[in-house]
Amino acid sequence: MPDVLAVALDSLHQDMGRLDRIATNLANVSTPGYKREVAGARPFADLLGEAGRADGAAAAGGPALAPLVMLDGRAATERSTGRALDLALTGEGFFEVATDDGPAYTRQGDFRVDARGRLVTAGGQPLVGKGGGEIRLASSTPVIDGTGTITEPQAPHAMALPAGQLKIVRFDSLTGMRHLGQGLLSAGVNGSVMADADVRLHQGALENSGVDSMQEMVALMQTMRHAESMQRLAQGYDELMGTAIHKLGDLS
DSSP states (O other): OOHHHHHHHHHHHHHHHHHHHHHHHHHTTTSTTOOOEEEEOOOHHHHHHTHHHHHHHHHHTSOSSOOEEEEOOOOOOEEEOOOTTBEEEOSSOEEEEEETTEEEEEOOOBOEEOTTSBEEOTTSOBBBBTTSSBOBOSOSOOEEOTTOEEEOTTSTTOOSOEEEEBOEEEEEEOTTOOEEETTEEOOOEEEEEOOGGGOOEEETEEEOOSOOHHHHHHHHHHHHHHHHHHHHHHHHHHHHHHHHHHHHHHHO
């Protein structure tokens, strides 16, 4: 396949990937703590260097180059709920969650206490304490301070002793973090447990989604226009080649 068509094809594949990200973002505009996905354009040199690979992938029926997908790590606004187990991180960091496939991370702080007394996510995965184990509560109305330390002054036979402390993890980079479903994210680069002085947590509140519907609609229009321009490029090149072949045939 000529390089021009290979580049146009790969650009169209990347536009399709961006449309997928926009659709996912819009579907989560009301999801607490959701981190917006951003599909970035690959450098033009990458497209030229991968022209042959694009040709082979197209023949196999698959995309040539996946778009660069990153998470927008900026903290969103928060809203008050008054619910004791609703927690909002207003700065850096993620709650660590234990799953069957290993640790995962979330900022979706609408937690609850399950039938076994564990503090869990809305999907039922247990949160991890700073000591590494699960956090078990005797009541659903604990007091949680700004560092994630949990006490239960209303629990039966409680002495207002700490029931545990949430493990809040910060990553040097969000590169590689992906949505896993149920509000969970895979790990980023170089994770470390945050010091108490750096944690900013509010009880009785939830972080809003990081998606701005107007911003996504603008991105949708830009992506559609770019896809249309790549389609016109491919059509124009095809017509040019057809004209050239027709003229060469007349000369022979």
